[in-house]
Amino acid sequence: MKQNILLIDGMALLFRGFYATAYRGNFMKTSAGVPTNGVYQFFRYLLDATNTFSPTHAICCWDMGSKTFRTDLYDGYKSNRSAPPEELIPQFDLVKEVVESFDIPNIGLENFEADDCIGTLARHYATEHNVLILTGDQDILQLVDEGIQVAIMRKGQGNYEVFDHENFYEKRGIKPAQMIDLKGLMGDSSDNYPGVKGIGEKTALKLLQTYETIDALLENIDQLPKGVQAKINADLEMLHLSRTLAEIKCDVPISCRLEDALWKYDKEKVTKKAAMLEWKNFAKVL
Template structure:
């Protein structure tokens, strides 16, 4: 096997921004510029990003974003993410602001209407992993389904600089199933944070046991006669939602996004980056850059 040439870090922009915002907003003290623009989410986003760049030393970086709440998943199922409240008003101006900061570091911002950041990450990860090492930076467990040969996932934990790293050869030991089986697992148990039910009455424990025993939803359905009566009844009564939930859980890896590697080279103009940080009065971050 030939050595991989580069390490490409794909950043789940929304995951870092939301995490950064809520990590610093719990006391209601929002960092603001002297013009009154709230910046706490952007500031913490950059702290997370700079720590990860320092730790993982990527040669290339791409940042992926959701492009609004309407996607092909909301077309498939009205209730998808319908449990989520509107973002806090202090966060709204930071959506554009964070992209400006990312741009000042000469990092491409990637997103596609009708799809989620996860789908952009999945598609780019598959493209890049053919010849390079890919590291996905996120706080979102859904993305673990993308772990593969050449694709690692760093899940951020509480605080800064704490990560759970998932890679292909140790994944089963950590999670008890293979990365691709996560989609079927979530088809069975649903996902409360994304608001789809899976099979009503089947929780994580039962779903995991079924996947470990039968490997896929299709094989579970082929062996219905071997299942306990209660489980069989639940699956039969929720068959449509089982298939729909599986579809909602699966990250698309074939959408029409691309980013040329030359555009993603992690090599920024220090002056431009510092000017942007100075605009936002991020004095501490400027010290970190030095």
């Protein structure tokens, strides 16, 4: 029987939850002074998603530090990101403790990003089951396939845009796998790699709609407008590097047994954890 497996992009939800409440200065500190706003909001998002999509299983994936094989390849990768706010730092460990109280496995591996763990698990489970990835991060759209959907969180709680292999082309004008080559051409300002200087999303989309892949594009480079040829030739090395940085690895050495990921939590255990964090109204959310 096919199961419905929810893969959660932990950092995407935690950061989103933190900033959604922090802008009002609402850090929800415990009497010991520990801020919990990001963690609290994380679980409101999680519970809304489980109510909306009714998974049978849930797994949460995490980044394990800022150094990965991508920073080894390109030291500018994500170097534009400032340090997290001090109120968020204690919440990185705290959120995993609360995830454990729900009996949801926490998965992460040093030298890889959460995306790589999500990609590996998604490909593995999708051979026999249905996978839904919950995130706010567009990079994960490259994983959309038969059996793999991505729910992008939009503004406002409970607002999702779901991408699947049937609606993807209509929404994006390319196939999911072409998202990697799209990033190779146009780069990614949030991850701080440039792609080909002077080629933006509009041109990159047009090129991929015509030639499908970067490899086919390079084989036919003499057919391109002179200006585009010049830009690509001037940035060939960065084009290939950007494509490598953009691609989510789906063969990371991690695994998670489905029986360890059943979405069936012990309300008493969760309530106890919530009480420790002084969340008075959490029982109403459960």
